Amino acid sequence: MVFRSRSGPVTGTYGVDKEQVIGILNDVIATEVVCWLRYTRHAISATGTTRRLLESILEEEEEHADDLLDLIGS
Known part of the structure; x- marks a missing residue:
């Protein structure tokens, strides 16, 4: 069973800067696109x-x- 918070997978107790995580994920997907x-x-x-x-x-x-996109979207 997978528990999903109503506020999404990132809650206030996550402890990491959400903008930094989004920036890193954008960099990773951009790298994949450039390689392709x-x-x-x-x-x-x-x-x-x-x-x-x-x-x-x-x-x-x-x-x-x-x-990567599946991971981000889950």
Whole structure:
């Protein structure tokens, strides 16, 4: 059973600056987006095995971002 506070997962007793946490989470998701963009750019210009490898990495980066967004949203 998961207990959810009516005021959301961050309550007054959390003890950490909410704005700092939001800033860190924004930085982390921005890093994932930049990685995805970087690998996308390389995949566009790559061919053969290298392209398939980069496409695989792209899928992993997208999964990382999705996992992070799921964590933030829960």
